[in-house]
Amino acid sequence: MHADQTPVPESPSPRSAGHEAGAAPADAGSQRSHRPRSKAFREFIASGWAETAPPERPLREVAPYAAERRRRISALFPGERLVLPAGGLKVRSNDTDYRFRPHSAFAHLSGMQQDEEPDAVLVLEPEENGPDGGHRAILYFRPRAGADTEEFFADSRYGEFWVGRRPELAELAAELGFETRHISQAADEITKDLASTQLRLVRQADPVYDELIAQARQQQGIDVEQATAADDALAQALSELRLVKDEYEIARIRDAVAITRRGFEEVVSSLPSAVAHHRGERVVETAFELAARQDGNGVGYDTIAASGDHACTLHWIVNDGAVRPGELILVDAGAEHDSLYTADITRTLPVSGRFTPRQREIYQAVLDAADAAFSVAGEHHRRPVLFRDVHEAAMRVIAERLESWGLLPVSAQEALSPQGQQHRRWMVHGTSHHLGLDVHDCALARAQMYLDAELEPGMVFTIEPGLYFKSDDLLVPEDFRGTGVRIEDDVLVTEDGVENLSAAFPRTVEQIEAWLKP
8 A cells, every 4th residue: 555645635526525424534644645746746747648548438238227227216206306325435444445335226226336436426317208217317426537637646535646547427428328427516416406306315325415415405494204204215115126136137146156156166175274274264264255356346245254163153254263173164155246246155064074963964954944945935936925935934944853853842833933933042043135236135125025025036035044053052962062054045036936046056965075075
């Protein structure tokens, strides 16, 4: 990281007022900067640059799909202004930022499904017979600054010397297929005519726009509760729009699963090194994440590499433990494709290459539960199947197996009743969640559109039952303790059943053991 990363004042925009939450102080690093400031330097650095032809920027493959998504949202909110910020850069430490990742709703509707253009904002402006149904899409972003500007050489967040060439307005418009404008116009155009135009905002995507619009609403005397309800309805609709994936999205999720498959191959290859290292879980984690970053955009969520009793901590991401022969290691990992779609796969592996009899018994119980969930999901074309039915099918197998082991204080049937649920001591999480731009996709959808919805072709979700017997659990025999198993696959609902998108991953006991052979 270069030493002279000092922000400089920006052109007027909502962010230039200095209200960015989590932003570095304006003078961060200025006390140790060696940047030249003379007039002679400024004149010299602004001169002598060749005119370069702009790169070719054909219409993106996603553009027609994004346009259709905008039309569908437009139909739900006629005559209203919809504001979807991408979000800004977030400070990791002092004057260094995390890698940028746009808000998923912004990415979905804009087609900007890459780590690009922090601070951008998509506005769907109401327009009768507009190109996006009853709206016109406008992207406000920070275009390329000329060599005669201080931003060009001095701004470590946005300057071309620091982060590379930025697109011009016309270039990005050509890629996206709709209008672009300079970010400096955004504040005035978003807040105009609020007395007569209903505005809905994707809140918490960018604190700058949260504050800008809150102030504008206050000035217009707009009721806060009504405005909040309007914003919430937009967030809900955007979430529900993603419940059924289009063909572009399904293809990208397939790509993410393929990258994840390569990552798991690296995990298996890393196990001998993991056993030899005092923080073997980190060896496993980095083996996967190297492949995810080389072939994709990185990981879609923090990798879980949980060996032994750590596998009983559902979101174990510290990954600082040893990997010991004789134990199981649970690896929950997903690569994010460059388009921001992620996979989400879990495999539980015997470190020594073979399951012990008890480990095998527990693993088979989880596998049987997963197969039962697959079977029920695959019936959707013959009879209505609700999303929650998938979970309940897995839970029935889990409860019956726990009963057969003598672990339940009641019968499996009693445990499965709403008044029981004792079996959930050993599996407190759900069996499935939707998958897409977010690893837990569509999270703001209504229950009737998610848990209580019938399965439809184009839905993509996980099936991931598990059993977790913690080392201090006195209600299970000693040879159960310290054992956690989860099996997770990514599932596409098709016209005539379901497709296991992760079918290429070894899954059965025999397949896992064969996979681990040297």
